[in-house]
Amino acid sequence: MLHSFFMLLTFMLLYFGMLGVPDLSAEESVVVYSGRAERLIKPVLDHFQQTTGTTVQLLTAGSTELVNRLRAEGAQSPADVFITNEAGALEMARHLHLLQPITLPTVATTIPTQFRAPDNSWIGLSGRIWIVVYNTNMVDPSTIHSLLDLATPPWKGKLAIPNASSEYLQAGASMVLAAKGEKTADAFLQGIRDNAGNEVYAKNRQIVDAVAKGKVAVGLVNHYYIFRHLGTDPQAPIAPLITDQDNDGIGAIMNVAGIGLTAHAKHMSAANELITFLMSSAGQEMFASINKEYPVNPSIQADPVLPPSSSFRASTIPLTRLAELREPIIQTIERLGLR
């Protein structure tokens, strides 16, 4: 009995071991590591799979988590492309030599330079701004000119912020650091830490929710979460506020979700095919409609409910600085004890 038991075990292990190995030999497949919520990226990938017949194998996890995974896997990595929700992780991957330049000629003609890596090893696909969401019953928007205002004492107990491991918080604080220097960045982080107190959230959606319910008066979020909330509950007393538009201001903090070609990609043509699709008007329009993001391809219009991208001034600090400022900003965040 024991013998047959062990035979069965061995057999099952072998059989199952094979099952787990993705069929990477097939030429018409592309392995995607994605740090974006599946809900936002899967419809686009599904559409690509249907129209081209190329199989997409998707692994969803956190952006930084995937950078770590790529790094640990090294040359053994099965990933062909790496999709993230912000440029910092992509730039970090590039610095760690985990990416290689995309050689498609359309990159230069479609994607504005500030939205891609200097060597084109990653490109932005859709943009979002990190802005203020405020409760219209509780706040007079003319009292807020800058994100830095939210770090001042009048906002104590009225502010909701993302938690310390949020890539958006890190990117936003990095931009403040790049534009205004260390002292201001420190004061900003300290201020929002004290003002937020316990109102620290893991998800943007929860921050918008807290503002809509009046639990706090203002919050810091990516713009599309506000419009998504308004989409399901048009009566919600919330509104977006784009700050830092004065001449000496930082400008609206813009970040992109993007895609990078991994250094050890094994399905080059399929990967390039996917990247081409995502840059094309079909792909760009899907980003704009599914997630109310700003398409990076300037020829594609953003969703009409959004403030048009011409109506505000975005920060001119290159996104590539996000990666080099990342470690200092994380250390600052840790030193100041943000949660």
Added chain:
Amino acid sequence: MALGTAAMLTFPLLYVTYSALTGDLSLIPRLWATRLPELLTNTISLALGVSLTTLTLGVSTAWVMTRYQFWGRAFWDWGFVLPLAIPSFVLAYIYSYLLDTAGPVEQAWQWLTHSDDRIPSPYSFMGALVVMTLNTFPYVYLLARAAFQNFNLSFEEAAQATGATRRETFFRVSLPLIRPALVASMFLVILYVVSDFGAVSLLRFQTFTYAIYQQITGRFDYQSASLLSLLLVAFALIFLFAERWFRTQSRFYQTSGRVRTATPKPCSWMKAIGINLTFLFIFSAAFGLPVLLLIQWTFAAWTSGEMESSLGRYIWNSLFLSAIAATAALALGTPLAYLASRIPTRFHLACLQGAYIGYVLPGPVAALALLMVFTNTLPFLYGTVLVLILAYLVHYLPAGLQAMESAMQEVNPNLEEAARNLGAKGIRTFMQITFPLVRKGFSAAWLLMFLLCMKELPATLLLRPIGFDTLAVRIWLEASEELYQLAAPPALLIVLLTIPAVFLLSKKNWQAGEGSVQ
């Protein structure tokens, strides 16, 4: 083979120690100045808090169940083990919904009291305490129930004959007498709380395991993660040794001669109603309400057509992964348990003890250690489920090993010797004599490991092959986006699929010291 298994299980810890101590050591004072005080306070207070509340809840329910005969008793007898089928992160996501600002509980409270009172936020110590208590009290209940069932009534009678009140008898005689069970269950709960990852991260309560996971996912800081893990391991080892020590001390309590155990006495109908209402409240909080919510959300997802189309594949992945891991653990654990109990040389005992170490290493850290090792040495195996199975083995074999070890100890070696004297060879003796005798204990070990693997999260998140999601992973991905309705169907499935295992496990007469469960 024993050495190989032990080496495999201790290896991740060695790797973690290596990477913690070979890096920049100035990190230690920095961690001490920033994160450590908060993490230590949080982890210790949560562990102590949960062990106190679970002891109160578990012991009182077990006491009532063993001492009173009342209508409904048969139902509660298995009703109280059902919460074990709910993974901690599922309970956490349900309670974060229930107790959230303007959530159902707050609205109900405001309606009842006609006030604008706010209830305490679930994203706090209290939230974590409630969820972890509801999730772990069945362990205490099972152990305390077994202790009360084997309890010698003469002691209580002697106390009462010499004039002690019933209250005094309970606190000064009955409770001290089941101390081994209490100590064992307290350690169990503390280990569970200290190593839990899913619940605390959904409730954003900063404990060691959560901080470790953040270190290796929010940024690439494997050294900090390793250092924190080493601290956690040191903690857990102290607990493990203390538990072993208490277990040897507990022999003192064994009585010889005739043991008269308590039989449940009938109680008045008023009392029966009171008991049933209280039990209903506990049961609803820990199992009834969460499952009803899951059913409602699943139904909503079903009718709105948002149901995942590939649920069938996730079920298959979860079931087979857990079944294979549990089976492999049994196969690997058998020689360890056998050699340690039959030929207890120092070497064999050391192998056994070594195997327990994987138990206390946080899941995410062990998983990352395995990932690094496999990509560097056996790249062709990386990205297969084998690595994942190995991670499960490292983490959960110890839990099963405890059950296997005690099953093995209950077999009288004379039987095996007789077989050998009659000419049977080693393997044949094991298969024809030992194995049939330990079958029950071994099946309990298998069920336990199966159950734990079904609910495993951090290692699966880090090591799953591409396109290979389990039910637990799906729940996690949806729940961390707060998509309650989408997370509900896989959560409900995990509960339904693990209920049979939980039920079978509860049939086993749990003794103090057996079946440490994480």
